[in-house]
Amino acid sequence: MKIGLVTDSTSDVPASLVEKYQIEVVPAILVVEGQSCADGEGISRREFYSRLPGMSVPPTTASPSAGSFVERYEKMLRAGAEQILSIHASSSLSGIFNAARLAAESFGERVRVLDSGQLSLGSGFQVLSAAEAIARGALLDEILALLESVQARIRVIALLDTLEYLRRSGRVSWAKAMLGGFLDLKPMIELKSGRVEKMGAARTARQGKERLLGLLRETGTLERLAVLHTNAEGRARQLLAELNPALSTEPLIVNVTTAIGAHLGPNGLGFAAVKAE
């Protein structure tokens, strides 16, 4: 049974791995100053984050249409896939899962759509686990069981430079409530059960980094790790060097995709980690 794998650009799977495992990636849509473009095309991540604070109109994002998923599924089925597994960003935070779900309706059992409950590599590590399992020749049911286990072991935490972008995104109700905050805070957030939860805040980048390190260490032995950032590569490398984790897989350093970063703002630092079983 040949299984095809689909995800969207918010999974942040590095291009080399996308190619290696032949993963189909449907881009989310980013609207910058009135111009729509596919997430990852037209404007580089680095350029986007440098320009973000100065944009007069805050950028917005949109889910790709169900039609673009239909096209992708059809293409893969024509190319010989017998089953398709389509893994997407948390349905509570984005419409992408829903667009894929609606697109899948007309394909019946052949297309299986999974809500990762996560973003960035929190989702991407599920995609990679699936890709490796497919390469091993696993059956769809085995893969789904594996992903359930992986999903339960994922931790995604980030330190934002400011709450402003998250609040403006309208996706997180508590961010609005913290508007009355008087101190200049760097909020910490955790992506849990598909939602963005607050984990307090730090006053300085160094305090924030120490807390990230503490959280990583308390997570225990790791199977996979990605240090995530929004244009803060130097700090990301430093965090990884200080943690110096013992890992069976290569740790990733990822400048988070623009469709997510638009809601987080630049200079964010965090991680996606999968605990060892």
Add this chain to the structure above:
Amino acid sequence: MSVDSAGAARAKRLKQMQSLPFDGQAFKRLVEAGLVWLRTNQQIVNALNVFPVPDGDTGTNMVLTMQSAYDEIRDLGHREVGQMAAAVSQGALMGARGNSGVILSQIWRGIARGLQDEEVLTGPNLARALADARDTAYKGVVRPVEGTILTVAKDVAAAAEAALQETQDPIEILEKVVAAADVSVEHTPELLPVLKQAGVVDSGGKGLFFVLDGMLRYIYGDPLNEPLASVQPIAAMDLEKAMHEVEPGQDFEVVVDFHPAEELDLQKFYGELEKMGTSIQVGEGDGMYRMHIHVPTENRYKPIDYIMGMGTITKVAIENLLAQMDEINRQSEPDRLELANIEPGQIAVVTVSPGPGISRIFASLGAAAIVEGGQTMNPSTQEILAAFENLPTDKVIILPNNKNIILAAEAARDVTVKSVVVVPSRTIPQGLSAMLVLNPDGELEAVAEKMIKSLGSVKTGEVTTATRAVEIDGVAVEHGQVIALLDGKLVLAASTVDEACLSLLEKAQAEEYELITLYIGADLPRAEANRVADIVREKYPEQEVEVQDGGQPHYQLIISIE
């Protein structure tokens, strides 16, 4: 055109429309009218975009979805309405953008299902199509929420079903449907609290209304290219809110009450006003109208002159917005503390604060109760106890924020039946650091442990005036000198606040840290505080320097270094 002749023209057109069969080509024109009218009012819909997952602007997303639907059918020659509807559905699905766009595409999918194999649109098949539209729309979302476009789709279907009792004519049913959509949209804030809070109706629902209303306007022959000018009841005019939306350059607010000599032509009225300014609102009550507008200085008399020519002006108010904005900003500083609402089972933090500014900061970080007190006014065990006894949870953390209050806090812990942990913060900066790691839903002991650990992440400086001559820790102090304490230990005496502040920062090795926060005491004039802050900024260009109004007595400055 007078009202009568316009009415006659509309009646004639209506008759003409009713005499023609509603086939696929007529359906195409309806879809186009829905698209055009939605696009005309796109900004109105975008402006409503406050809820829950604004995946971009609702109006724009719905227009793009409709555009894709129309592009699919533009060149189609189908005569059968069923085939045309199927093509609309396909186009909408391919181009659906955002949540509202996706739901809109599902509505078209349902309509196409209801009209499958139909040659012409009839009353009964229109009602069936709208019922199918409702069903597919609800299935189109993972977790349906009422008070949204879904509710409007539901109410519209119900109205069509009910109308079928009286008529089989699709146009008459569409009239009922549009009226029901209007009512349903206005009702959305009653179903969805977040809309009510924001004072808006649901944007997706409003967008659906425009699509349906555009079809009806096309049938009536009403123009589709001018946005809807609206009149609201005078009581509903929210001029306060308009105040907060002042655009640069619009310096004056003009409000005119008037009785028009003839019935007001709203389109024309809005059109003229739009040439003069922004934030236009028109209200009506008892035959009297109220016009509100923001204009640049040079236009401040124009709205009055214009309205003068239309009837009798009863009242005019012109205000300088910039001056008024300052006033509002001053007034809106909250006197009341917004303390965290703790639910049973959550952790409540009770904190001691010596000044209103510091209390506000604690409250903004999630403190559930605040006990006034500090260096010279240590609160009693009873006062601390009273602060948390009535909170609806039995998990409590106390932050004394002063070494002389720790014992009273521990005594309060020992006499209550609640589970209480005292996190022994000795200074305000320590207490604030502890607040930053608070997770109200966590496990009490674990959270307290994190808070205790955080106490060491900050250094505290305090600057005050000596009340008597003394020598402690090798520092000789004269009465009236300014003294500085670092983490509770006397480290120096100086003659001025800025001198004490700088020497203190030096002793604290502030250059090794990232952030210096100055909490200004009640006795230090603001200008003096700003001067001290500027000196600190100059001396520590690498560090961030933040100034906060602390409002504490006796201590000119509390300083956190982290």
